[in-house]
Amino acid sequence: MNAPVAATAALERPVALSIEHVAVHFGGLVAISDLHFTVGEGELVSLIGPNGAGKTTAFNVITGFLRPTKGKVVYRGTPLTGLKPHEVTKLGLVRTFQRTSVFDSCTVFENVLMGLHRRVHIGLVATILALPSSTRAEAELREQAWDILRLVGIEHRASELGGSLPYGEQRLLGVALALATNPSALLLDEPVSGMNPTETGNFVRLLAKIRERGTTILLVEHDMPMVMGISDRVVVLNNGRLIAEGPPSVVQNDPEVIRAYLGQGAKSA
């Protein structure tokens, strides 16, 4: 195994998320053999690799949807082993899904309200009795929902059903849902796949706005110009193991990466 490029030395930020020697086996199938990397506070790290490399599996492990066979994931000093997805979300680590994932039969506005679930705590009794505190909190939630819709830029769709939105806007709604939880780290699974260049451009601007808040971002994406343009560091996976890690300029020219993407023949060509 090629040693990962020692780019971690260039890292000055405190570590937010560390994936420590994680392995995932499905029966005899090894989805991830040994994954080890860190993401600094406020950093934007991209996880790339050919289809089937184990990127989404890595996401599932980090966010508690899957239990690693070996190794552990630590976020801000808390080991995530054994935590359920909603408990991982509670720690501020929130994901979006690869396929469009919104609440289809609810309006866009309701979708965001569902995402805001953890923001304001209103008791069951206060809700049933419609106490002033609960009415106030509900009004506050609605205010926050508008803020998020405006940030993402889909406020004009508020009263439409989530499932009726065009594809690109459904992806934005997925991000809005994740943002609604007020994450300190955001894991985006192929957010711009299926978007046209204009939409991708808008999305990159949205990412910049999210980063201004100090949010850490881990991105899985196939759109290489975008990845290389916005990432602080890139981590490359192939066949369930890490083959390269470093700033975009370094990773782009790594022979192992080129071989993984272009195939064995490219070397001799």
Added chain:
Amino acid sequence: MTRLTPIIVLLFFASVPWWLTDQYLLHTLITTGIFILAAMSLNLLLGYTGQLSLGHVAFFGIGAYTSALTALGFDVELFGLFRVVHEPWPPVLGLLFGTLVAALCGFVIGKLSFRVRGAYFVIVTISFAEVTRLVSLNWVELTQGPLALPGIPPLTIGFPGLGYMTLWEKTENYYVVLAFIVLAYILIKRLVNSRFGRAMIALKGNESLATSVGIDVTRYLVIAAIVSAGMAGCAGALYAHYIQIIDPMIFMFLNTVTMVIMVITGGKGTLAGPLVGGLIFGLAPVVLRSYVGPEIQWILYGLLMIVVVFVLPQGIVPAIEQWFNRTKAEPLREPSVAGKGERA
């Protein structure tokens, strides 16, 4: 639908005892109302969280027996070791305990079965209903088994200082049931339009997305089960004090089926669904009985149900809403904060 619709409907039903002279029909309205209350509770689980409880009658029956036994008193020997003697208490306390005990059962069943959902929940609830039926049938010392519990006192309502009223008359019972339906309607409306309801609708719509935005799915399913079971128990208690006699037949599977029919035909996941479905399928047997023979009556009942489900698979209320929206041709609404997220 306008905001006024519920108030107009309520005023209409409040006026019924003034002009309805047929006491039997009034009696049918009361029992239908009690079943509507149970159907509303089932709708909270089935319509909003998507979990089908096919043993909902268990909570209804537990509420009925708990309330009846609280009001009648009992004297049982437990495990041949010690006696538990309970002196009769006021029926209102029975209603309260019936609700609480049923809610507690909802909590236990929810905790036990929501780790594995879907079909397993259906099986657990059916089994639970069967177990409660067998207990009521065989624990003769407590429930008198098939001999039934007769002489359950009617409810006495009132406030200290304002005087009390015992509900002997049908009209009084009718208004009490109506009041409970209004209360339940308001409770469910507030619940489903809050973060609790949104969590329930979210987990029904897309469970992995719901957990990933931080919703503890099991917790909200259990909350729904507690509220739903408590409400069904309350309906059962009202039934016991109105009919004044209950036997293990109360746990009949047919009673659950009736509730499910009321919810599905009316429109699950809508506030008005169980009310509409409940009225139609609660009154249908009585109305049909006056025109056709008993065999034809149930065939027509079945046909009516099949037609509704075939023609309006979403239920009557959603169909009316769609039709209403189409004919009205609502102009594009400017997104405003008010009115968003309201579920009719």
